Amino acid sequence: MQRRHRAAHRRIWIVLAALLPLLLLGALALRQGDPREAAPIRLSERAP
Amino acid sequence: MSAKYKPVSWTRSKIRYDVVVLSWIAIYLLVYLRLGPHLANVTLPPDDQTLAIKAYGSCAFLLLTLVLGIGPLARLDRRFLPVLYNRRHLGVMTCAVAAGHVLAVLDWYFAYSPTPPLAALLGADTSFGQVHGFPFIPFGLFGFVVLLAMAATSHDFWLAFLTPPVWKALHMAVYAAYAAIVLHVGLGALQDARDPTFTAVVLLSVVALCSLHLAAARQEHRRDAAFSRSAADPPWIDAGQANAIPESRAIVVRLAEGEPVAIFRHGNHLSAVSHVCAHQNGPLGEGRVVDGCITCPWHGYQYRLEDGCAPPPFTERIATYRLKLAGGRVLLDPRPNQPGTRVPPLEITA
Numbered sequence: 051m052q053r054r055h056r057a058a059h060r061r062i063w064i065v066l067a068a069l070l071p072l073l074l075l076g077a078l079a080l081r082q083g084d085p086r087e088a089a090p091i092r093l094s095e096r097a098p
Numbered sequence: 099m100s101a102k103y104k105p106v107s108w109t110r111s112k113i114r115y116d117v118v119v120l121s122w123i124a125i126y127l128l129v130y131l132r133l134g135p136h137l138a139n140v141t142l143p144p145d146d147q148t149l150a151i152k153a154y155g156s157c158a159f160l161l162l163t164l165v166l167g168i169g170p171l172a173r174l175d176r177r178f179l180p181v182l183y184n185r186r187h188l189g190v191m192t193c194a195v196a197a198g199h200v201l202a203v204l205d206w207y208f209a210y211s212p213t214p215p216l217a218a219l220l221g222a223d224t225s226f227g228q229v230h231g232f233p234f235i236p237f238g239l240f241g242f243v244v245l246l247a248m249a250a251t252s253h254d255f256w257l258a259f260l261t262p263p264v265w266k267a268l269h270m271a272v273y274a275a276y277a278a279i280v281l282h283v284g285l286g287a288l289q290d291a292r293d294p295t296f297t298a299v300v301l302l303s304v305v306a307l308c309s310l311h312l313a314a315a316r317q318e319h320r321r322d323a324a325f326s327r328s329a330a331d332p333p334w335i336d337a338g339q340a341n342a343i344p345e346s347r348a349i350v351v352r353l354a355e356g357e358p359v360a361i362f363r364h365g366n367h368l369s370a371v372s373h374v375c376a377h378q379n380g381p382l383g384e385g386r387v388v389d390g391c392i393t394c395p396w397h398g399y400q401y402r403l404e405d406g407c408a409p410p411p412f413t414e415r416i417a418t419y420r421l422k423l424a425g426g427r428v429l430l431d432p433r434p435n436q437p438g439t440r441v442p443p444l445e446i447t448a
Contacts, residue, residue: 072306073281
């Protein structure tokens with residue numbers, strides 16, 4: 051591999067190594083949690 | 099060496115390589131499809147189609163990680179070079195498995211869609227304001243299109259037709275494709291995955307791949323820097339007796355820094371060039387001189403002895419080196435000339 055080509059590869063992977071794990075961890079951190087217990091549904095009280 | 103189309107020249111090693119890779123792909127898919135439902139810790143196992151989508155998708159992701167990891171592995175340890183030589187075959191297989199994933203998605207989710215499948219695919223998720231439901235499919239589609247373009251142009255015909263700079267630039271797009279596919283997985287499959295194994299595999303593969311590339315880049319950067327420092331006034335290297343080099347063949351001199359050098363003998367003349375072919379890094383020093391040109395043993399790429407240039411109309415060039423004689427021994431200047439630099443062949447006595 052020529053030097054210029056190697057330098058381009060090096061720059062690309064420095065950027066990817068910084069970005070990709072961060073993006074993945076961010077996506078994991080923000081992922082929706084398991085379904086929780088739903089709020090109780092109030093049935094309308096029948097008018098007397 | 100021609101811009102005309104030539105079929106892939108199958109060799110025993112290529113066939114063995116493809117058989118091994120195809121077998122592993124088949125085993126992975128079978129294990130995933132057969133054992134996956136039993137291993138999943140869920141009340142309701144996924145249906146067959148969903149399982150197929152996940153099997154093809156995860157297989158394509160792992161194959162792509164492997165394809166991208168072969169380059170730095172081979173640069174860090176030369177024992178991985180044989181895996182590098184047929185990497186294009188692995189890339190084409192990755193694209194085929196990814197196509198299986200795309201087709202399975204279209205068949206399962208959009209087969210009965212009243213809108214065209216592609217439009218339905220791109221408009222499936224519209225929650226731009228949150229991670230869950232974020233449109234992750236366009237990232238995967240972009241990655242697939244790049245893989246498809248690379249697989250379609252992976253043959254040597256396209257390398258010659260597009261010229262190496264354009265072809266290399268096109269194939270560098272695989273990094274953008276990889277980033278897009280990581281986003282596709284992170285915003286898609288990982289959002290629903292409750293199985294920590296899958297999450298761990300994705301995370302570890304991304305970290306391992308980035309680490310490999312950084313380690314290889316660091317090693318090469320150090321080597322280049324050391325070579326630049328020593329290039330100011332390097333000692334000439336004793337390459338042995340001039341008459342020990344067989345006619346039309348070469349000896350290979352491995353330098354402490356930089357690429358190995360092949361010293362060819364043609365009649366009573368010696369010429370030194372890079373041992374590495376500009377086409378696919380083939381071992382030029384294991385080739386021979388045919389019709390006055392150095393001929394790579396792998397694909398027959400040729401270079402002139404005096405300047406390392408491929409004969410017209412071809413444009414490949416390799417680095418040349420200076421030689422001198424001292425008491426019947428050949429001395430090599432380890433500083434490479436720019437590829438294509440003319441160096442008059444060194445005359446020796448028969």
